[in-house]
Amino acid sequence: MLLYNSQVSGNCYKVRLLLAHLGLDYERREMDVIDRSDRADTLGDLNPALRVPTLVLDDGRPLAESNAIMWFLGEGTPYVPDDRFERAQVLQWLFFEQYSHEPHIAVVRFWVAVAHAPPSPEALEAKRRDGYTALDAMERHLATGRFLVGERYTIADIALYAYTHVAHEGGFGIPRHPSLARAGGSSAAPRAHQRLSHQPPSRGGSAISPHRIGQG
Numbered sequence: 001m002l003l004y005n006s007q008v009s010g011n012c013y014k015v016r017l018l019l020a021h022l023g024l025d026y027e028r029r030e031m032d033v034i035d036r037s038d039r040a041d042t043l044g045d046l047n048p049a050l051r052v053p054t055l056v057l058d059d060g061r062p063l064a065e066s067n068a069i070m071w072f073l074g075e076g077t078p079y080v081p082d083d084r085f086e087r088a089q090v091l092q093w094l095f096f097e098q099y100s101h102e103p104h105i106a107v108v109r110f111w112v113a114v115a116h117a118p119p120s121p122e123a124l125e126a127k128r129r130d131g132y133t134a135l136d137a138m139e140r141h142l143a144t145g146r147f148l149v150g151e152r153y154t155i156a157d158i159a160l161y162a163y164t165h166v167a168h169e170g171g172f173g174i175p176r177h178p179s180l181a182r183a184g185g186s187s188a189a190p191r192a193h194q195r196l197s198h199q200p201p202s203r204g205g206s207a208i209s210p211h212r213i214g215q216g
Ligand SMILES: N[C@@H](CCC(=O)N[C@@H](CS)C(=O)NCC(=O)O)C(=O)O
Pocket: 006, 009, 010, 011, 012, 033, 036, 039, 050, 051, 052, 053, 064, 065, 066, 067, 098
């Protein structure tokens, strides 16, 4: 498999984290998220949105959208439940992530920590407010259990972990979110992974070598 990747992207991190959990080998091709001039040439036939992550399977079929890629890779493994209702609950959180979480928390982080160019203080403030609304929703839910769905770590936890564990890079603090902080540690810590900010050697192959949370 070939992953079109950006090392600073939480959406790509979701896919890399699941690939690492599953022990799957893959090649990686790095894309720039600021200079996007080569997107059409590189991804034109692979992803209608010209974005990363894009995964190309060994048979040549391309798949886009981080959460769709995780669903595909996770199907038939413990990371996607078998139970019909729990599968729908996983989708519930994946849609929440894409509509209510990522567009605010990831965008603020991108403006502040990647592009270093927030459009205006007012825009930043409005996005931060919406980001906190998403964190508050997760906090309410995680006060009732360690995982987002059922009693087990699923791709829903991976999807929400990706940008939550780097939310502070966009200026978010989570002191008022104790359950969220606890879930971030307890659900992710037993899993071998690196934090998003970890920079692997710049070669193909598995992007994430096994380290516990807190060491990355
Ligand atoms: N909904 C998509 C979002 C993908 C996305 O926004 N990718 C960003 C990097 S995080 C990107 O490619 N940005 C450059 C661009 O929009 O051209 C997903 O979950 O995969």
